[in-house]
Amino acid sequence: MANNSGTRIGFIGLGIMGRPMVRNLIAAGFPVTVWNRSRHGIDACVGEGATEAASPCALAEHSDIIITIVGDSPDVEEVALGPNGIIEGAHAGLVHVDMTTQSPEVTRRIAASLAEAGIEMLDAPVSGGEQGAVNATLSIMAGGKEDVFERCRPAFEAMGKTLVYCGPSGSGQVVKLCNQVAVSVTNLAVCEAITLCQRSGVDPRRMLEAVGAGAGASWQLANLGPKMLEGDFRAGFKAEHQLKDLGHALDTAYAGGAALPATTIAHELFARLKDDGLGGEGTQALFKVIQAMSKAQP
């Protein structure tokens, strides 16, 4: 194993993703200091060997790389640029790696502000969910300067398996949003195939077997299809987070003039799911909306 003890990591955001990521960084030999908006998660991380800082600013002063994985764009802006934010702890060589999925436009704006203070920023959102965070098998999609990306590679390798450098600032967020488009519309493909099958009186397990062997095969079909049939709607990735991400995808599409007709529908259906109080269920609960729409028909 590489000797990572010389690179001090500061970590902000100790949710279901952040906590196992901290654990994997510590296991890889990085000294890790943490900060969180609430007390949530701090004691667990300290118990595993992390140090606690008093603010993002204090964290920045004593870190080489600050990683954030928080809720959404306003949260990233606040910890980066707000009072006692990362920017106030600026020093030579500091890199801010934001692993939140958020707006590419806001990302570029934050990166520009940090650059004025001499802080490099990478956007490096992930896919793979809680399981990927626990097993250090996340896919990491990074935007920013390529040499900064290379400098952070050992930290990425401690948390993920597939590391893809995507281009300049914001590119990682764009690729992550494309990922959410692909994931959500493919999810919808599975929901519709199962619904058509059931409504036609045919056993959908046979259908999943046949379709999964050919050109209709997908991760969504193989992994979420069986859960839809079993009625297992526990969250691997929450529907309300997918809704947020698709909102960013549609905003980005509009800015660039990209037509996303099926994504627009998926967004609407996830919004309906949240309105129905099911935003905390897994994305496979999209199936419930298609089922409900079907029931309403004659």
Next chain:
Amino acid sequence: MANNSGTRIGFIGLGIMGRPMVRNLIAAGFPVTVWNRSRHGIDACVGEGATEAASPCALAEHSDIIITIVGDSPDVEEVALGPNGIIEGAHAGLVHVDMTTQSPEVTRRIAASLAEAGIEMLDAPVSGGEQGAVNATLSIMAGGKEDVFERCRPAFEAMGKTLVYCGPSGSGQVVKLCNQVAVSVTNLAVCEAITLCQRSGVDPRRMLEAVGAGAGASWQLANLGPKMLEGDFRAGFKAEHQLKDLGHALDTAYAGGAALPATTIAHELFARLKDDGLGGEGTQALFKVIQAMSKAQP
């Protein structure tokens, strides 16, 4: 290899799928007699060892299993029930295996008419395209009586790799339509992800690499994504055939009360592709429609 010389196969429909299927049946030792509406393909099949029959009726009289893979429901109806059709050559033990993708409802109607004449019918549409037909790696989704399916298994094994018995008459067609729903909407997922990426100024090859490693992975992304980027729109499976199949899927959905919002959009976009004179291109040409819609935006 099993000795198949005692099972006489009659084959109707010698297009880009039918011809290699005949070749594989002959290679597996089946005696094969062929008939086609036009002369097209007959000489090639005879040159490879097939015998020619004068009509579907004559073909039926001298066959144990008749396989049809023709254009659409009206074509199947005509060769099965029309003048000089299969029904007129009925004899004990005759099985009609229809491998055309067509309406489940029409399938059930034909099967009922043939049953009155003592002919068993299986619906056994395929996926895998020309390449699957050539390499005998088709996926075959079969509906009808299970013992009849088992009786035809050696013939299926000569043409395909994944054989799935789906249930009573029409079930194979239902599963094939579900396959087309999954394939088309997943195709749309890929088109939208690439369009969002390009319109946001990011290299879509990086995106395909990152997305293909995770929950957005699909056969469509891995196989059609690169073709979209390279501008290779040659047909593996023609857009106009997908349009026909999605029409059957939507009819079937309507009859069963299944809501298929994304499939409805895919159908509309394939119709637009055909209107633009591009129905003969591969299904990946769906990308062109999304691109054209994007260009029209401000």
